[in-house]
Amino acid sequence: MRKHVLSTLLALLPLTALSQTWTYSDCVEYAREHNISLQKSKLNELSSEYSLEESKAQWHPTLDFATSHGFSNYPWADGNKNSYNSSYGLNAGWTVWDGGKRENTIKQSKLRTEIDRLNTGGLLRTIETDLLQIYTNILYAKEAIGIYEEAVKVSKAQTDRALQLVEACKMSKVDYAQLKSQYEQDKYSLVNAQGTYDSRRMELKQLLELGIDAEIDLADVEWDNEQILAQLPPISDTYELAVATDLKIRGLEIEKSSSELDIAVAKAGRLPKISLNAGVGTGYYAPGSSFGTAVKKGWNESIGLTLSIPILDNKKTKTAIAQARVAQIDARLNIDQRQTELAQIVENWYIDTRSAQSRYSAAEAQFESARLSDELTNERFNLGYVNPVELMISHNSYVEAQHSLLQAKYMAILGQKMIEFYRNATVSFP
Structure with a gap:
């Protein structure tokens, strides 16, 4: 039991807690258990299974109990002006044939x-x-960052070298400014590459x-x-x-x-449709016999077969x-x-x-x-x-x-x- 609980808890933990890096298979397995759309689809499966059980249950007979109670008042009658009546019944039904619909x-x-x-x-x-x-795009974006990081290093080295040439009066400040601009452009491209990588990970x-x-x-x-x-x-x-x-x-x-x-x-x-019906019931009316006597005398049993032909x-x-x-x-x-x-x-x-x-x-x-x-x-x-x-x-x-x-x-x-x-x-x- 404890092992089962532990495995369940581990399954609920983020995968990052179990591994340092994600492989494509890791992503698929995690999505299989946690993707909300997939979980909703599985609920639809469950609902369909319940509907199937309901369809199969149409072969079973129906059974219900019914009772009714009424009280009447006769204000201008002679003698007893009030009466009470009730009925009790247990009814069963079963569809014998419905044209194959079931x-x-x-x-x-x-x-x-x-x-x-x-x-x-x-x-x-x-x-x-x-x-x-998405996984492939992330790998691509990650390698692209490496390209621009190397470009930044190279342009930085070129800018530093240009500054040395300027100080040695072998290069103009205008040329140096151009190389420095290239360095800034490479840094900007690196920031964009990092932003793309973060977006893909999101x-x-x-x-x-x-x-x-x-x-x-x-x-x-x-x-x-x-x-x-x-x-x-x-x-x-x-x-x-x-x-x-x-x-x-x-x-x-x-x-x-x-x-x-x-x-x-x-x-x-x-x-045509054929159905079989059966039932037992009784009733009570007051004023009259005692309840037990009325129920006993009113006891009845019925059975019937119904044929319905659509026109x-x-x-x-x-x-x-x-x-x-x-x-x-x-x-x-x-x-x-x-x-x-x-x-x-x-x-x-x-x-x-x-x-x-x-x-x-x-x-x-x-x-x-x-x-x-x-x-x-x-x-x-x-x-x-x-x-x-x-x-x-x-x-x-x-x-x-x-x-x-x-x-x-x-x-x-x-x-x-x-x-x-x-x-x-x-x-x-x-």
């Missing part, structure tokens, strides 16, 4: 329960993909339903060029797997089956059948629409991922060229052979090349992971 309603309730389970699973998958994108905290005081730090992940530029699987295979594993399509297919049952339930309105119902049955058929057509269209939507999603991720991989390959060459150019320009600047404008251009080109390479890298990784998710309905994130 059986089909139970089937519908089972389907609705399954649909709500699928909705919960679909919501969890949406949360997983949202987490994947998005993650909101998705995980973490409090305002909670701290979160992600585990570092490294990818090599082979992983970044990995060949993508055939797009047709991915689409087929996406359709086969998509919970929304499965839910829509069940909705279609449910609409067919709606038609059967509606048609039951045209069929006219103001087109209620006809309208219900028509509406059920419309819902059936709508369910088919929703399935087709979802398949088209999946095709567009998968194709867009393939286009974005291939584009990111191509940009990454080009950015690698650009980055290496910018790095060598920046190193050479810095060496010449330290010797006093390069003017500030050339130095600033070289510096900015190098920073931009780093940023372009980083952006292409994370777009390629995100695209690959999203494709993996649509293929397997899960994703392996280091």
Whole structure:
């Protein structure tokens, strides 16, 4: 018992209390237990299960006790002017046949329960993909901070060197001011990068339903060029797997089956209904015999069979059948629409991922060229052979090349992971 309580308490603690850094799996597991939308969806599941129990209970007979009491006053009567009467009855009823409505309603309730389970699973998958994108964006923002921190260090060193040249009368104060301006610009870019990182972390905290005081730090992940530029699987295979594993399509297919049952339930309105009724009762009237004698003499038992044949119902049955058929057509269209939507999603991720991989390959060459150019320009600047404008251009080109390479890298990784998710309905994130 104590072990169970302890495990429950640990599950309620913030995950940061159990681990120093968050992995993607940590985020998914925490969201599974704490995301409010997901918890509400699970409540819908529970409500559907109760509705199913209620549907099954329609096979059970009904039983109720009824009693009535009345007092009458006859002001102009001769003799006793007041009377009291009461009745007591125990009544039972059971529907023998209702055109199959009861059986089909139970089937519908089972389907609705399954649909709500699928909705919960679909919501969890949406949360997983949202987490994947936010998690990747945080890693990207974190590395971007490193780029701008290095840029600030370099521009600071260049500014210090420029000040030495000014003091040695080898550089004008105007040139020094330009380099100092570059230094301030790099600091500003660093502040922006830190702000972006904090915003992305806030998005993650909101998705995980973490409090305002909670701290979160992600585990570092490294990818090599082979992983970044990995060949993508055939797009047709991915689409087929996406359709086969998509919970929304499965839910829509069940909705279609449910609409067919709606038609059967509606048609039951045209069929006769048979019900069985039975009861026992008695009554008492005063003034008259004693209560015990009156109850004994008034005791009665009854049983009856009722046949109800619908003739006219103001087109209620006809309208219900028509509406059920419309819902059936709508369910088919929703399935087709979802398949088209999946095709567009998968194709867009393939286009974005291939584009990111191509940009990454080009950015690698650009980055290496910018790095060598920046190193050479810095060496010449330290010797006093390069003017500030050339130095600033070289510096900015190098920073931009780093940023372009980083952006292409994370777009390629995100695209690959999203494709993996649509293929397997899960994703392996280091």
